[in-house]
Amino acid sequence: MGKVFSHSKSLRNISTHYCAGCGHGIAHRLIAEVVDELNIREQVIAVAPVGCAVIAYDYWDFDCSEAAHGRALAVATAIKRVRPQNIVFTYQGDGDLAAIGTNETIHAANRGENLTVIFINNAVYGMTGGQMAPTTLLGQKTATTPQGRKPEEGYPLKISEMLALLAGVKYIERTALSSPQEVMKTKKAIRQAFQNQIDHVGFSLVEILSPCPTYWAMPPRQALDWINNVMAKEFPLGRIK
Amino acid sequence: MIEKIIIAGAGGQGIMLLGKVLAEAAMQEGKFVTWLPAYGAEVRGGTAHCMVIISDRRIGSPRINQPDSLIIMNNPSLKKFKERVKNKTLLIINSSLVDKLPPKNTETLSHPFTDLAIKLGNIKVANMLALGCYFARKNIVEEKTVLKVIFEMAPADKKGLVEINQKALKEGLRLR
Amino acid sequence: MKRILMTGNEAMAEGAIQAGCRFYAGYPITPQNEIPAYMAGHMPQAGGVFIQAESELAAINMVFGAAACGARAMTSSSSPGISLKQEGISYMAGAELPAVIVDVMRGGPGLGNIWPAQSDYFQATRSGGHGDYHCIVLAPSFVQEAYDFMPAAFDLADKYRNPVIILGDGMLGQTMEPLHVTTSPRHHVTRQNKKWALTGCKGRTPNIVKSFYMKEGDLEKVNLLLQKKYKTIKIREQRYEGLFLDDAKVIIVAYGTMARICRAAVERLREKAKKVGLIRPISLWPFPENAFRLVNSRARRRVKFLVAEMSYGQMLEDVRLTLDGQAEVGFLGRSGGGIPSEEEIISKIKKL
Numbered sequence: 005m006g007k008v009f010s011h012s013k014s015l016r017n018i019s020t021h022y023c024a025g026c027g028h029g030i031a032h033r034l035i036a037e038v039v040d041e042l043n044i045r046e047q048v049i050a051v052a053p054v055g056c057a058v059i060a061y062d063y064w065d066f067d068c069s070e071a072a073h074g075r076a077l078a079v080a081t082a083i084k085r086v087r088p089q090n091i092v093f094t095y096q097g098d099g100d101l102a103a104i105g106t107n108e109t110i111h112a113a114n115r116g117e118n119l120t121v122i123f124i125n126n127a128v129y130g131m132t133g134g135q136m137a138p139t140t141l142l143g144q145k146t147a148t149t150p151q152g153r154k155p156e157e158g159y160p161l162k163i164s165e166m167l168a169l170l171a172g173v174k175y176i177e178r179t180a181l182s183s184p185q186e187v188m189k190t191k192k193a194i195r196q197a198f199q200n201q202i203d204h205v206g207f208s209l210v211e212i213l214s215p216c217p218t219y220w221a222m223p224p225r226q227a228l229d230w231i232n233n234v235m236a237k238e239f240p241l242g243r244i245k
Numbered sequence: 246m247i248e249k250i251i252i253a254g255a256g257g258q259g260i261m262l263l264g265k266v267l268a269e270a271a272m273q274e275g276k277f278v279t280w281l282p283a284y285g286a287e288v289r290g291g292t293a294h295c296m297v298i299i300s301d302r303r304i305g306s307p308r309i310n311q312p313d314s315l316i317i318m319n320n321p322s323l324k325k326f327k328e329r330v331k332n333k334t335l336l337i338i339n340s341s342l343v344d345k346l347p348p349k350n351t352e353t354l355s356h357p358f359t360d361l362a363i364k365l366g367n368i369k370v371a372n373m374l375a376l377g378c379y380f381a382r383k384n385i386v387e388e389k390t391v392l393k394v395i396f397e398m399a400p401a402d403k404k405g406l407v408e409i410n411q412k413a414l415k416e417g418l419r420l421r
Numbered sequence: 422m423k424r425i426l427m428t429g430n431e432a433m434a435e436g437a438i439q440a441g442c443r444f445y446a447g448y449p450i451t452p453q454n455e456i457p458a459y460m461a462g463h464m465p466q467a468g469g470v471f472i473q474a475e476s477e478l479a480a481i482n483m484v485f486g487a488a489a490c491g492a493r494a495m496t497s498s499s500s501p502g503i504s505l506k507q508e509g510i511s512y513m514a515g516a517e518l519p520a521v522i523v524d525v526m527r528g529g530p531g532l533g534n535i536w537p538a539q540s541d542y543f544q545a546t547r548s549g550g551h552g553d554y555h556c557i558v559l560a561p562s563f564v565q566e567a568y569d570f571m572p573a574a575f576d577l578a579d580k581y582r583n584p585v586i587i588l589g590d591g592m593l594g595q596t597m598e599p600l601h602v603t604t605s606p607r608h609h610v611t612r613q614n615k616k617w618a619l620t621g622c623k624g625r626t627p628n629i630v631k632s633f634y635m636k637e638g639d640l641e642k643v644n645l646l647l648q649k650k651y652k653t654i655k656i657r658e659q660r661y662e663g664l665f666l667d668d669a670k671v672i673i674v675a676y677g678t679m680a681r682i683c684r685a686a687v688e689r690l691r692e693k694a695k696k697v698g699l700i701r702p703i704s705l706w707p708f709p710e711n712a713f714r715l716v717n718s719r720a721r722r723r724v725k726f727l728v729a730e731m732s733y734g735q736m737l738e739d740v741r742l743t744l745d746g747q748a749e750v751g752f753l754g755r756s757g758g759g760i761p762s763e764e765e766i767i768s769k770i771k772k773l
Contacts, residue, residue, distance in 0.1 A: 049621060071485070075479070
């Protein structure tokens, strides 16, 4: 009987540093599986963010670059322009992509750079200790919104919907890591976003609603339910463009 | 030999070009030259100017505080630069557009370059008339070099304008 | 050889292309706009990439990305824009990425003005951003040097895997002078030798470009290696020009545009048999301490130095540190658009 399942070639065989119930490990693995399946490991160049996934390059087993906080899409733009034969993707959190890096995000998208963007939305800054993110829900308690986010602190920023308005953007889908079914949909979307780059389609982004039990202050299973019952109401799942 | 020239006028009078023709011709005759434009927002205002230095040896500052020659193509430029005039500064004035009196103690050549250019058939060649007038007084490059430069600097689609510019330069050389 | 009239800005852009630069990203700011304009027109013909970035931050980080995959990459800006780029320069120094950054200095602080100044000497020669690092800094005086220094800058960047700053000013950028263009194609350059570059991990273990070291002790080790590299650069790469140092009683120290003005002043004074000399640092970091050793220590006590800058005493500190109290140091500085003239320098020397 042939082997039907094995460890991803694109993932080093070590444990991650992520908290119990965190979505990053799953997202890393989905990317690694897609890279294996598309047989592009030797062409991939990843741009890792500043955030909890800052050392993603310790987990993926392909070429990676660091980027300053928010600048992943500027770095990736140049890599792809200089080496169009490579497959270039960024992996960014909500603070990185939708706060400090909003400008780079909008303009890389508007130029229609042929890039793949994996956007992890967990509605909070994780690495720095659970502060309010641009995607934090109204009423959500964080280290810097101890009473819960109020409208005057800003509404949850729907950057995917904003980006969908831009002519340069070819594909946006929002998925979640809240159940096995949703995980499989996420993998499918990631695969599409990579395939688009291979086919020279253009700027493709997958927004992934991802659990952060630690800074949501709830057990992992409840965090998954919170994505389905609360977060997905504010950030509806499905194809946006 | 060192010659410091400030050329000033309104945007559109070909001030920068006048300076470039002068600098290019001097360079082709083996001189050290610098050409420094006024850059920034003021170029769209009252005056445009550039500073050209021609020398036998390496040039220090491209900026000119006290010019040896001053080519003035409109009123606001005279106002702007008259303070920098020193004894023996050669002043070349476009009397079509300058009605103020030039400062004393200068050697002044005043001619209606704009009116003369209109008569020649193109108002834009007033700059070449002024340049010719300048060369007539300060014989620092040869006429044939300047005529060659005018030809070389004209873009391919504007070679038709070479003749009238060369003609204007020659007319200018006759003005005293 | 044919000479053409070119501005310093255009000369730097053409020099970079001749040096094998194949990536440029920049953002508009006066007085360096001729550089991106020239790059936009000429880079595609050279088979390179030109991007007008959405910000100075994006531009420098694009250079980071291009350098990370082995391309000779460059950006340019002027003082306020260079301030914005400091974060990216720090990351490049940390990740040991080679790149060239042109700073066509203008008046500051703040928005300042667009006229020539040299008031960003500290920013360029100290770590302008966070962390213990140095950029190699070269200061051209003439348009010809603006062109000639570009290949040297890219070679130094690659040799030491370190950012190199070309420190010019609005005067250098905007002035047109005759330029000898040497067209020796140099873009055979070392891309294939950059084994660390990101190219996809075909046939090798993956490469990682980073400046982040969380494990206890790791960053310190990396920083010590950086310091070792800086020490090597300090020993090997001091560049300067000395004029009449043998018998000078007064030595002017000036760089860039200020140096060309001082040179003219020195030449005028020599015609009157005044014993004046010039030390003109070409590399501002490493600061050319060796030039001051030429003036031997016994003579040094009798020689007076005059530092002239278009700033209020920045390079002055390096001169004082180098002389270490062994000679009198006078100072002439203006900034904010004012440029000391030959006459001002001459009259200052007479007063010393």
